[in-house]
């Protein structure tokens with residue numbers, strides 16, 4: 001299950017191990033996943049940024065997509081990232097210096113973007129809506145800051161599409177339900193088009209990619225952790241958890257393992273007045 005950040009209950013974007021904050025490492029690992037790379041390429045092509053344009057990435061994390069924006073809009077354009085987490089913001093700013101990129105980063109929140117109306121030619125919001133309690137408000141903010149004719153890609157996972165194989169189906173269902181229960185907005189992916197439409201945008205295309213966990217990692221830390229959570233909430237027993245992990249390890253050893261979740265990406269534009 002690649003989107004590890006989605007399942008912690010209190011701080012969904014953090015993955016602490018041995019007391020160390022792994023946030024930046026996790027983002028870098030996720031950026032390297034083939035499904036994420038393919039969707040990002042799709043998003044960058046769909047946004048079709050031109051030299052001199054202005055583009056914003058909302059919830060920009062470590063800034064990788066803002067660096068790509070900066071390359072496309074060139075020295076006469078504007079490439080901005082908005083990020084509420086100070087640690088990620090600092091990492092993005094450090095990388096901008098290191099890469100000698102013109103990308104800029106500002107502290108801000110999807111619920112109240114720190115920009116005037118009709119500022120940007122293009123916007124991106126990747127795997128942020130799953131963390132939002134009021135995604136419709138964020139969609140409204142995106143619509144507000146886009147210029148008439150401006151384009152946006154919003155992409156997010158939908159935990160209703162999660163697959164854990166092999167394993168007893170009843171146990172797997174409970175583990176996935178536990179993951180759903182621990183995610184702020186677990187069905188974000190399927191709702192994106194409706195939320196952008198309700199915000200006054202016109203949907204032009206919808207794409208998707210399954211993020212498939214590499215078989216080499218066996219049951220994986222995420223499934224093990226969610227299975228522990230399922231035991232803690234009384235959804236499965238300890239022996240059922242142990243059997244599931246054993247089944248997954250055996251599947252990994254024989255090549256019969258599949259852990260995935262699907263991410264949906266919606267391209268939309270703001271109609272001209």
Ligand SMILES: C[S@@+](CC[C@H](N)C(=O)[O-])C[C@H]1O[C@@H](n2cnc3c(N)ncnc32)[C@H](O)[C@@H]1O
Nearest residue numbers: 005013059060061084085109110126127128131
């Ligand atoms: C899964 S990470 C994705 C980061 C980046 N978009 C990427 O694709 O690499 C989720 C991001 O959403 C950000 N986030 C969470 N809540 C947010 C909010 N209310 N407004 C803006 N960003 C938010 C987090 O700080 C984090 O950077």
